[in-house]
Amino acid sequence: MSAESSHAHEHHWEWSQAPFWVVAGVFFLVPLTFAAYFQYQNPLLAAIFAGLGTPMLLAGIAMWVNEGLTVKPLIADVAGIGLPIFIISEIFIFLSFFVAYWMMRLGADVWPPEGTPEFPVTLPLIMTVVLLSSSVTIHIAEEKYAHNDHGGFVKWLIFTMLLGLMFISMTFYEYNHLFHEEFYPDTNAFGTIFFSLTGFHASHVIGGLGIFVCVLIPALRGLTNKTFITCASIYWHFVDVVWFFVVSQIYFW
Amino acid sequence: MSMQTFKEWFFTTDHKRIGIMYLIGSMTAFVVAGMMALLIRLEQSQLGPTITDNPNEYNQWLYFHGAAMVLAFLIPGLTGFFANYFLPLMIGAQDVAFPRINAFSIWLFYGAIILALLSFVIPDPPDIMWTGYPPYSITTMGNTAYYVFTLHLLGFSSVLGAVNFLVTVIYMRAPGIGWNQLNIFTWTTVAAFVLQLVFIPVLASAVTMLLFDKYLGTNFFNPEAGGDVLLYQNLFWFYSHPAVYVIFLPAVGILFEIFTTMCKNRVFNYKACVYGGIWGIVGISGFVWVHHLYVSGMPDWLRIGQMVTTLLISVPVGLMVMSMWGTLYKAAITFNTGMLYAISCLFLVLSGGLTGIPLALTAITVHLSETSFVHAHFHFIMAMFSAFAMFGGIYYWFPKMFGRYADGKWATTGFILNIVGVHVTFVPLFIIGAQGMPRRYWDYQMFPQFEPYHQVATLGAFMVAAGMSVTILNWIICAFKGKVAPENPWKSCSLEWTHAPNCPQAGNFPNPPTVTADWSPYGYADREANLKATTDPGFPGAAKPAE
Numbered sequence: 160m161s162a163e164s165s166h167a168h169e170h171h172w173e174w175s176q177a178p179f180w181v182v183a184g185v186f187f188l189v190p191l192t193f194a195a196y197f198q199y200q201n202p203l204l205a206a207i208f209a210g211l212g213t214p215m216l217l218a219g220i221a222m223w224v225n226e227g228l229t230v231k232p233l234i235a236d237v238a239g240i241g242l243p244i245f246i247i248s249e250i251f252i253f254l255s256f257f258v259a260y261w262m263m264r265l266g267a268d269v270w271p272p273e274g275t276p277e278f279p280v281t282l283p284l285i286m287t288v289v290l291l292s293s294s295v296t297i298h299i300a301e302e303k304y305a306h307n308d309h310g311g312f313v314k315w316l317i318f319t320m321l322l323g324l325m326f327i328s329m330t331f332y333e334y335n336h337l338f339h340e341e342f343y344p345d346t347n348a349f350g351t352i353f354f355s356l357t358g359f360h361a362s363h364v365i366g367g368l369g370i371f372v373c374v375l376i377p378a379l380r381g382l383t384n385k386t387f388i389t390c391a392s393i394y395w396h397f398v399d400v401v402w403f404f405v406v407s408q409i410y411f412w
Numbered sequence: 413m414s415m416q417t418f419k420e421w422f423f424t425t426d427h428k429r430i431g432i433m434y435l436i437g438s439m440t441a442f443v444v445a446g447m448m449a450l451l452i453r454l455e456q457s458q459l460g461p462t463i464t465d466n467p468n469e470y471n472q473w474l475y476f477h478g479a480a481m482v483l484a485f486l487i488p489g490l491t492g493f494f495a496n497y498f499l500p501l502m503i504g505a506q507d508v509a510f511p512r513i514n515a516f517s518i519w520l521f522y523g524a525i526i527l528a529l530l531s532f533v534i535p536d537p538p539d540i541m542w543t544g545y546p547p548y549s550i551t552t553m554g555n556t557a558y559y560v561f562t563l564h565l566l567g568f569s570s571v572l573g574a575v576n577f578l579v580t581v582i583y584m585r586a587p588g589i590g591w592n593q594l595n596i597f598t599w600t601t602v603a604a605f606v607l608q609l610v611f612i613p614v615l616a617s618a619v620t621m622l623l624f625d626k627y628l629g630t631n632f633f634n635p636e637a638g639g640d641v642l643l644y645q646n647l648f649w650f651y652s653h654p655a656v657y658v659i660f661l662p663a664v665g666i667l668f669e670i671f672t673t674m675c676k677n678r679v680f681n682y683k684a685c686v687y688g689g690i691w692g693i694v695g696i697s698g699f700v701w702v703h704h705l706y707v708s709g710m711p712d713w714l715r716i717g718q719m720v721t722t723l724l725i726s727v728p729v730g731l732m733v734m735s736m737w738g739t740l741y742k743a744a745i746t747f748n749t750g751m752l753y754a755i756s757c758l759f760l761v762l763s764g765g766l767t768g769i770p771l772a773l774t775a776i777t778v779h780l781s782e783t784s785f786v787h788a789h790f791h792f793i794m795a796m797f798s799a800f801a802m803f804g805g806i807y808y809w810f811p812k813m814f815g816r817y818a819d820g821k822w823a824t825t826g827f828i829l830n831i832v833g834v835h836v837t838f839v840p841l842f843i844i845g846a847q848g849m850p851r852r853y854w855d856y857q858m859f860p861q862f863e864p865y866h867q868v869a870t871l872g873a874f875m876v877a878a879g880m881s882v883t884i885l886n887w888i889i890c891a892f893k894g895k896v897a898p899e900n901p902w903k904s905c906s907l908e909w910t911h912a913p914n915c916p917q918a919g920n921f922p923n924p925p926t927v928t929a930d931w932s933p934y935g936y937a938d939r940e941a942n943l944k945a946t947t948d949p950g951f952p953g954a955a956k957p958a959e
Binding site: 170171172173174175176177178179181182183185186189190193194197198199223226233234237238240241244245247248249250251252254255256258259262263266267272343344345347348349350351354355 | 419420422423424425426429506507509510511512513515516519520522523526527535536555556557558561562564565571572574575576578579582583584609610611612613614616617618621624627628629630631632637638639640643647917918919
């Protein structure tokens with residue numbers, strides 16, 4: 160509900176512009192841009208669609224976050240239940256990619272297939288430590304918040320985001336390294352599964368960081384919402400747990 | 413329309429208005445996809461090129477018809493419109509748990525519809541049916557990306573809807589409503605949303621792999637580089653078979669609401685229907701998808717195992733059908749248009765279900781697979797049973813939504829044209845399917861003997877077109893000019909009738925209900941006691957217990 164729609168009545172028709180603009184942004188930014196670039200091979204058109212979509216998406220998210228922080232929900236605290244339910248479906252996405260991996264790997268004569276370079280062992284371990292510590296720091300941030308230490312909350316939230324950024328940079332570093340060794344998504348079955356699983360996980364880390372940005376910016380102005388923080392933290396822990404499966408299946412099997 | 417009214421509709425987060433927007437969107441998809449069906453039937457009405465000499469054009473009609481009917485009409489109609497409008501009312505809630513996410517879902521749905529409609533104007537539209545099997549979907553010049561993103565948008569919309577409604581049913585039931593006091597429609601919708609939540613991500617992953625394979629050169633489905641082409645079929649049907657139950661279950665739920673009200677009777681075998689029937693289907697649904705791959709080849713242990721699980725599905729379905737008949741048994745039945753559609757569904761589920769048995773049997777299915785027998789079988793369940801249940805539901809809840817009746821001679825005319833038309837269309841397809849008429853083909857030069865059957869089927873399709881035109885026009889006219897209905901015109905015991913006024917306003921209930929353990933949505937045996945087991949509805953015209 161926006162401020163201008165308030166009436167004296169007990170009930171009024173609730174409305175919000177935020178969902179519309181988020182979807183409009185996504186619509187331009189993903190299907191139209193992707194198809195313009197890859198299907199119709201028209202980079203200019205793709206750039207126009209992306210340019211239209213991005214501001215809509217950002218405006219929509221900003222509106223939504225603002226309403227989430229200022230408008231009282233119909234019933235309190237159920238988002239902390241809704242998010243885990245949503246995570247069930249996320250688990251099934253990852254599971255499908257793992258199934259694809261297992262089917263390819265168990266059906267193959269030799270593994271890893273020809274053309275696969277030697278994989279580093281230290282880097283994934285460092286990445287694991289970094290992501291694991293970020294789960295600890297976000298937990299500390301939540302504790303600080305629970306004890307009304309706003310400054311401490313912001314500080315530990317920023318630590319978490321820095322660790323997340325470190326993780327992403329290491330992913331890109333590794334991709335770059337593998338590209339130099341002529342290992343691409345289309346090289347062989349392992350390239351396909353390696354880049355899609357780690358890339359998919361990395362996209363979730365980036366999504367988690369995006370959620371943290373949405374928590375951090377209002378928090379710097381003193382606006383916070385406990386449920387929102389809990390959800391962001393649950394999501395981050397989930398992304399962390401998925402990494403254990405990714406790293407054990409991809410690097411250490 | 414003032415700017416304020418416009419905003420309150422267009423940007424609404426109210427579950428009833430979102431429901432109406434789902435209804436408009438899904439009926440639009442139904443009309444356009446129905447026209448595609450007519451084009452398909454016209455093309456088949458004569459040997460050789462009839463209305464197009466370009467098979468690709470025919471493929472695009474097939475693509476739009478299949479994709480839009482399943483993904484943009486049936487699923488959003490049932491889990492979007494019916495669940496949105498009536499589920500919160502039935503459980504005595506003021507709205508869903510996350511109203512903005514609900515609005516987000518409807519816009520994702522409209523995004524998908526726009527993307528699907530764009531396929532009529534873009535160059536190289538998608539031409540891969542609603543299944544999108546590789547390798548064709550990867551090698552085609554057609555725009556597979558739009559197909560993939562249409563599924564992504566719809567899938568995301570459904571998953572968020574599932575989260576929303578599961579939380580709503582768990583946390584927002586009116587005080588006092590226990591699990592065994594829920595409407596069957598609520599149960600079936602919850603079950604459908606559980607299926608959506610678990611299975612849609614698998615479909616989304618499958619089509620994402622398709623997207624990567626086509627545009628980024630990955631090797632998921634490329635056997636030359638270690639991929640597996642059958643992986644797609646497995647992942648696709650792992651969702652798309654349960655998708656049938658996502659459609660079937662809420663349709664059954666609607667039928668129960670109509671039957672109980674019009675028979676003034678409780679649900680026969682409520683617990684067997686809910687825990688055995690509805691949850692039995694949910695339990696087995698994840699273990700039957702391989703029967704869509706019989707022809708693709710598999711080891712015998714898997715083939716026979718899947719035959720057994722597929723046949724097992726008839727047990728929970730049987731429990732539900734038995735509950736329906738038991739509810740009708742010795743009841744004082746009121747016949748109206750909603751009830752006509754509901755009764756016809758009893759017949760449609762029987763003929764649709766029985767023709768499924770030969771398709772489940774591994775020995776016979778190799779002969780019947782990819783013939784129009786399959787095509788007629790699933791049209792009986794999906795297109796006829798489920799759609800007729802929806803139409804019945806629209807007539808049944810019409811007074812609730814618009815405060816007016818939609819029944820009358822036009823409604824009956826539409827019904828008769830529809831029920832006769834669908835049989836004239838699909839019975840010939842059963843016959844020629846059993847004799848080997850391949851499905852999906854643009855032309856059938858090899859089988860000139862089937863031409864008269866196709867002509868009868870085409871005639872039937874036009875009867876349905878006439879029936880649906882009458883029906884939809886009747887709805888539109890009656891929504892504004894129909895005979896005004898009193899509160900609770902069917903004398904139902906369910907909360908959406910007893911405690912919410914017709915055309916519910918924001919907040920739904922003038923006096924949000926509370927119930928005791930004696931209350932039941934099907935408490936017809938003693939209405940007085942049932943009304944006393946709830947709070948006063950608090951609006952003029954509502955039934956109140958005698959003091």
